Structure formats: C-alpha cells, structure tokens
Amino acid sequence: MTGLRDQLADYLTLRRALGYRLQRPEKLLDQFLEHLEHHGEEVVTVVSALDWARLPASGASNWWAYRLGVVRGFATYLHAIDPAHEVPATGLLPQRPLRASPYLYSDAEIATLIAATATLRTPLRQVTFATLIGLLATTGMRIGEAISLDRGDVDLAGGRLTIRSGKFGKTRQLALHPTTIEALNTYRRLRGRFAPRTGTSAFFVSMAGTRLIYCNVHNTFHRLVQLTGLSPRSPSCRPRIHDLRHTFAVKTMLDAYAADEDGQTRLTLLSTWLGHVHPASTYWYLSAAPELMALAAGRLETHLAGGSEVR
Incomplete structure (x- = not known):
C-alpha cells in the first residue's frame, strides 16, 4: 500500500501545481x-470505490456521488500509470443538482449578527467574531481568505x-474603508x-492563540444565526x-446603478476585487437579487425603446 500512498502524494502535488487546494x-x-x-x-476497482463511496449507509446521494467523484479523479491518474486500476464511470451514483440560493442580508441583519457576538464566551472570542463578520461584510472576502490572513498581510x-x-x-x-x-x-x-502568546503569524486567532479553523467558524456563525432568529427564506x-x-x-452593483454608473465596467472591477477568474462567476452572485435584475431589465427596456445606451 506504500505504492498507492506515494502515488497519492504525487497526484496531490500535480493537482496543486495546477492551482487546486x-x-x-x-x-x-x-x-x-x-x-x-x-x-x-492494492488496486482500485469499481467495486471497492462504490463500497467506500456509499458510506455512511445513511448518507445523502449527493454526498455519495461527491465521494465517488473524488476517487474517480485519483483512479484516472492511477489508470494512466497502470491500467490495472479501474476508473468508475460517471453517473454510477445519482446526483441531484443542488445549488444554494444566496441569502442576501440587510444592513440591519448584519448589525444584529455582530451584536450577537457579545453572547460568546470570552472577550477575545467576542471581538474576533465581531471583527471577522464586519470584515467579510465590508470587503466580500471569502471566509477562507480571511482566516488565512497573516499579520503581515x-x-x-x-x-x-x-x-x-x-x-x-x-x-x-484590497483597499480598506477608514471605518x-x-x-x-x-x-x-x-x-x-x-x-495567549503563541508566536502565531495569524491575524485572527482563537482562544488558544492559534489560527481559526473553518469548521469552528462555521459552527459559531450558525449559532449566532440561531440567536438572532434569522430563518431560511426557502x-x-x-x-x-x-x-x-x-x-x-x-x-x-446596486450602488453603481443608483449612481448611474456603467454597470459593465463596475462588474469587471467587482470580478477582479472578488478574485474571480471569469466575470461569469460574478454574474452568478448577482442573478439571485430581484432588485438588481429589475434595474438591469429597466435599463434594457429604456434602450429598446430608443432611450439611453444600456450600461
């Protein structure tokens, strides 16, 4: 099995060199x-991949399909080295497309979430999560990017x-607002x-003085959501x-439209700010906002009626 372990290390190194984490x-x-x-x-087979992918037995079909997809990628790499390794075909486990609809927070809801951090156990935890939530709301950073910040960053x-x-x-x-x-x-x-003094380079730290862990941040945020009474919209x-x-x-984008700015120019800048490779990724962020779609449709109607240029 040492051979497979070595090949896994090589596979991960190759994929990470292409930009994947x-x-x-x-x-x-x-x-x-x-x-x-x-x-x-010692060889990957379709049977062994399926047996492992369908764990736990009570798991959701999407989770099983994801697990099998992870194995499929590695098995494809192995098969190129040794054809004895089998590659599970796509579609062996049913997967229902499921993409969450963005929950767009109002300013009042964000303020309430920040206020709820006062209920956390220690002063350090309170100020850490209040500042973290505020930073995410005012910069649009990914949570992983925020907790990866070093003090020198x-x-x-x-x-x-x-x-x-x-x-x-x-x-x-990213340029920061004075507040x-x-x-x-x-x-x-x-x-x-x-x-506590631990010598960590992390900017945001836990009560132990170490870098924050994503799953712990997620769990704490979920608890704050429950405390504030925010409920699913669907x-x-x-x-x-x-x-x-x-x-x-x-x-x-709403601010850009309110200021009668060129929407396409702002979208391009926003895509760069958010760290997206393609503006199409940014468009997905915007397509779930009825107010924004209404403003864009209004500009299109004006253009079609012979008015000002669509921007």
Missing part, C-alpha cells in the same frame, strides 16, 4: 486508502489587505491584550457565512 479531497482519499488497506486491496497604515490564499493561487490587494481600518486596529489592540436559501460575500457583491 484539495483539502477535503486529500482527507477523503486518505480515508479511501485506509479502506483498501483494511480489505487488503494587514497593512493598516497603508489601508490595504494582501490576500495570498485566493482560489487558484491568485494574490490580490474598517479603525475596526481592525481595535481588534489588533484587544488581541494583544486577550490572546429550503435552498438559508443564512450562511458565505452569503456575506454574495451580499457585498449585490450591494456594490
């Missing part, structure tokens, strides 16, 4: 190899953040007072921490 796939593939080891198998004198952990390894800089700079300065001062539209990013994107 593969944090979850790495964990799943490690579990898959443990499954093969337990059954004394936060230039408060220059009013800029450097994001080095964006998708596909992209680095970008955001003030909030980050306050956090830095209180972090120095409350956080089965596919539930308040998530990632929706702070959607909300930022929509509000940015």
Whole structure:
C-alpha cells in the first residue's frame, strides 16, 4: 500500500501545481486508502470505490456521488500509470443538482449578527467574531481568505489587505474603508491584550492563540444565526457565512446603478476585487437579487425603446 500512498502524494502535488487546494479531497482519499488497506486491496476497482463511496449507509446521494467523484479523479491518474486500476464511470451514483440560493442580508441583519457576538464566551472570542463578520461584510472576502490572513498581510497604515490564499493561487490587494481600518486596529489592540502568546503569524486567532479553523467558524456563525432568529427564506436559501460575500457583491452593483454608473465596467472591477477568474462567476452572485435584475431589465427596456445606451 506504500505504492498507492506515494502515488497519492504525487497526484496531490500535480493537482496543486495546477492551482487546486484539495483539502477535503486529500482527507477523503486518505480515508479511501485506509479502506483498501483494511480489505487488503492494492488496486482500485469499481467495486471497492462504490463500497467506500456509499458510506455512511445513511448518507445523502449527493454526498455519495461527491465521494465517488473524488476517487474517480485519483483512479484516472492511477489508470494512466497502470491500467490495472479501474476508473468508475460517471453517473454510477445519482446526483441531484443542488445549488444554494444566496441569502442576501440587510444592513440591519448584519448589525444584529455582530451584536450577537457579545453572547460568546470570552472577550477575545467576542471581538474576533465581531471583527471577522464586519470584515467579510465590508470587503466580500471569502471566509477562507480571511482566516488565512497573516499579520503581515494587514497593512493598516497603508489601508490595504494582501490576500495570498485566493482560489487558484491568485494574490490580490484590497483597499480598506477608514471605518474598517479603525475596526481592525481595535481588534489588533484587544488581541494583544486577550490572546495567549503563541508566536502565531495569524491575524485572527482563537482562544488558544492559534489560527481559526473553518469548521469552528462555521459552527459559531450558525449559532449566532440561531440567536438572532434569522430563518431560511426557502429550503435552498438559508443564512450562511458565505452569503456575506454574495451580499457585498449585490450591494456594490446596486450602488453603481443608483449612481448611474456603467454597470459593465463596475462588474469587471467587482470580478477582479472578488478574485474571480471569469466575470461569469460574478454574474452568478448577482442573478439571485430581484432588485438588481429589475434595474438591469429597466435599463434594457429604456434602450429598446430608443432611450439611453444600456450600461
């Protein structure tokens, strides 16, 4: 099994060189190899892949399909090296397309979430999550980018953040509003007072003085959502921490339309700001906002009626 372990390391190295992070796939593939080891198998087969993918037995079909897809990618790599490895065909496990509808927060809801951080256990935890939520709401950063920030990435004198952990390894800089700079300065001062000295380079720290972990951030945010009484608007539209990013994107475009700016120019700038590779990715963030779609439709109607140019 050492051979498969070595080949997994090579596979992950190759994929990461192409810009993929593969944090979850790495964990799943490690579990898959443990499954093969337990059954004394040294070659990937369709049967072994299906047996492992359909765990746990009570799992959802989409989760099973995702697990099999992770194995399929690795098996394809292995098959190119040794045809004895079998590649599971696509469609072996049914998968229902499911994409969450963005939950667009109002300013009042964001303020309520920040206020709810006062219920957390310690002063450090309170100020960490209040500042983190505020930063996500005012910059549209991904949560993974925010918790990956190092202290050297936060230039408060220059009013800029450097994001080095964006998708596909992209680095970008974000200019900060004066109120955001003030909030980050306050956090830095209180972090120095409350956080244990661990020598971590992380800007946002846990009660142990270590870098925040995504699953813990997600769980705490979910608890704050429950405390504030925010409820789903539909089965596919539930308040998530990632929706702070959607909300930022929509509000940015609404402001552009309100100021009668060129929407296409603002969309291009917004796509760069958010770290998207293609503007089409940014469009998905915007298509779920009825107000924005109504404004765009209004401009189109004006154009078709012989009025001003669509922008």
